[in-house]
Amino acid sequence: MYILLGLALLTGTSIASPAVNQGARHTRSSTPTVTVKNGTYTGLHNDFYNQDYFLGLPFAQPPVDELRFRAPVPLNTTWSSPKAAISYPSLCVGYGTDDTFNTGIDPPGSAHSLSEDCLYLSVIKPSCVTLNSSVPVAVWIHGGGLFEGGSNDQRYNLSYIVQNSVEIGQPMIGISIQYRLSGWGFLGGKEALEGGAANNGYRDQRLALHWIQENIAAFGGDPSKVTIWGESAGGLSVGAQLLAFNGRDDGLFRAAIAESGGPTVNFFSSTLPGGYNSTGYQTMYDELLANTTCASTKNTTSLDCLRHLPFESLNSFFNSSIAGPYYPMIDGDFLATWPSDQLAAGNFVRVPLLIGTNSDEGSAFGVYNISTDEEFIAAVNATTYPSSISTFANTIISYLYPNIPAIGQPSLTTFPELLNDTSALTSVLGLQFRRSFSFFSDLIVNAPRRASNQAWSHFAVPSYSYRFDVTVEGVPSYIGATHFQEVAFVFDNINGTGYATSPFPNATEPEKRAAFVNLASQISKSIVGFITTLDPNQNGLDNVTTWPVYNSTAGGGEGMNMVFTADGDGFGSFAENDTWRAEGIAFVGEFAKAVWGT
Template sequence: MAAFWYTLSLLSLASASTVDLGYSRYEGSTVSGVTQWLGMRFAAPPVGALRFAAPQDPLPVEGIQQATEHGSVCIPTAAAEGLAVPDGTSEDCLFVDVYAPSGAAGSKKLPVYFYIQGGGFAKNSNANYNGAGLIKASGDNIVVVTFNYRVGPYGFLASEEVEARASLNNGLKDQRKALQWVHKHIGKFGGNPDHVVIGGSSAGAASVTLMLSAYGGRDEGLFVGAAAESQSFATMLNVTQSQFAYNALVAETGCSSNKDTLACLRSLDVGLLQQKNINRPYPGMEIAPLYLYSPTIDDDLVPDYTYKLFHEGKFIKVPVIFGDDTNEGTKFVTKSVDSVDAADTFLQNQFPYMSPAHTTKINSIYLTPDQTESFPDAGAYWRPASTAYGEIRYICPGIDMSSIYAKAGLPSWNYHYAVQDPTDEASGAGTYHTVELNAIWGPENSGNNAPASYYTTNAAIVPLVQAYWTSFIVSLDPNTRRLPSSPEWQPWGQDGGSRRIFIRTGETKMESVSGEQKARCRYLVSIGEDMAQ
């Protein structure tokens, strides 16, 4: 009899982590009080005829599927021609992971954090982050969702052919498909579909701004708040401007002689396609940009430049967080940059619509001899060029977004993440792009890439940051559940000021944006549309 009850209890435990999504049933697993469902399909495999197509509903599968391993990550753009599809990646990559407090499934309606990973729309750079740290920091009061979306040409190929016979911006459509999946199914995991907060880093933060301005700010009720970490305003092209990249891919893959070049690209073995999946220079440029394929202005999902849409008030009105790191550009700018000309070449390759007048002005702001710095194995103009790139692409857009929301009378918070790691300070990397993810998720949950000090001298910053973020996820205000020892994070625009929280171990406080940085940002924002941002 005892054996019978033991077996029954095991069956009950298993059924508690089994969810029925209609098209499939998934059984998760529990680790230290957090139940996780890994590698669930939220869309059909985007292969064969569905390559370059909008995401479709997942296919039905009989029986209970074990959701105990992450699904394959989406194939990245390659660093050089001739490379194979990387291990652990696949064209069949549209998988979602859900983390919830054990016992929440089917009984609770907890706030949901929907995280969009970064990677420059060229790779899934924050894949498989573990939501357990955020859940524990929230007091077992949230559900966390992570997922993959298509990148490179698989997600963002654009041309007249694609527009006519396939689909544009499929990476963004994957994101919206995942959001719609959450709205439909998250209640079965213990989440509240009417309280979803979207978040993201880098290209994921760019995706947050694109979700906020999607269809000109049409609110479909998919989320109630947004947090953008190092929001990225890169060059945006329309279909006509994107044609060169499609034509190059067609030529390099041998599809030029085919009457239907799109059908040819769709029929290629993925290994052959991947060998030619590289960044190519913009027309008129000699060196390829860091990232080529990205969201396309399609007069639909992405109706215009991000700057323009927000300045026209075409965005969803919800509470928001925007923010950046002190040294946003150091991980991107070529470290050997040792002259103004070399710095200009780098910037122009990233922003091909930068005019000579823009270049002259930017040089006068950032690239004067008195701004040069010396770091190991670095050119004298590396750090000044990094500062310029960081403010053009990340910091000034974030300040502008906070200002726009504040002017609209909406709750808006901004942060300056300035935690210093001794090794990174010595190398010149400083507080680099998206390093705050290690504090938000916890260094053990963010891919094991955290600076060593996050386990030692900077360990105290993790609970402080997690309290702000989980407070925002739960209450749409970073202050309601902040640590008692941490300062109040005042909204941007309070009393007409430009105040943000300065986050550094042992020194976290409110600060005002300096007059010098505000002046630089006014100029950069004023040329944002000219620069195709």
């Protein structure tokens, strides 16, 4: 671990704003303490928000040496003297910009501390919450493609949303957890499957939830009122916990929130055709062996060999261009079978769900520089499995996703320019970029989101859906309301802490900034309402549209989304029928398993 160098980012005037009430100052002389099953921790007190922090609490034994590539093992130690919990933990070893560049906690330009010993969680609680308060609990699972990220990323600063919960009289506790990433947590192949190395990143999350059940009451939380919550790969992880062990309800959570994620989200399509059951997993395992001194070992003995390799040897390979990507796989245990089959059969934990996507997710996941029909079909073919279905799929997709800019994404309202051969952006985007963005957006997140809402509705479980429709500051209009951009609004991070460019307008555009700030307040407090009461409409706001429960059996047979927009004063969000690109999304959903691998 390392000392919390950026505490000023949590407590000082750098996050205070006269535009909104983000808390009054409090003073307290005592150090917060908490006694959990294993012993006592001392934490930090934030005067500005009147919050207590307990940072870097272990929920498992370090997954090193003999425990490397194994399911996480619960703590088995106790202590009598208090331990300090005032430092964020090292991030789990990952391979992306979230792990190599400053996101608000380290000195500018420095890399985060990375370690195999990384299974820790951090707790942010209002100081007014005491032992017997029994308040709801939100458990944040970070995103990052299952290959990067961690709980100390200040874009996920829980102080703001926890403060919102206090402001509307519905206090909650916020927790962020870490889990093993990349090959460390999602090693695939026959040997990994037989040797207990599959889906261990998900199993890490599961053990953290068990720790919370055993210990959260000591912080003033109610273990029966836990909501799991994540974005992107964190939302995918939320979906995995809903499906785990064929949908077995272990009483670990009472609700779930998935932003741009969910049970059948397909982040694998462009890199791993066949999805959860790809033959590529074995190829990747074999490549790992071939590039280490374990090449001559066989079967599960090869996994034992990998456990004893120096960290540097494995890290060098996992960080190479030939490694991965490492994703979850059907193991017949944690992931019992195809996610789409589980949804159809109702084999998921039947708790209320809040789920949504952004209007232009395809600009993050689509294939760029597509200018011809042939290039578009080739891009589609690269994601299909088995290839025998491709001819049929190509015919349908050419019809359902035509090259008509007016119906693609981003919309002509967001980005009015129609590209031609001489346009400056054509060499980057291609003439058919809107077509590509639309298809891949539907394939990867939109169809899975709709399938989840429809499954919840079919089995009479409440769910809510949203579409985030804001192009934030620093993002070009041709990118639009792309992946991840709702996160700053959900966390009410109005000063853009942790961002290279703040998503919010600055003071030189007061009306636009006010609209963005108002929208952030609405979204964040609606999330609080869902976490604390299971109803996002319990948000302490009187001037906003009611967020309807998704009911695919009412009216014309479709549910409704809440559309979040910063138009006008920022309180102009509205409900819409969930019918956009209905035929294309229905096709993608119908072939979720056979073609797309989910």
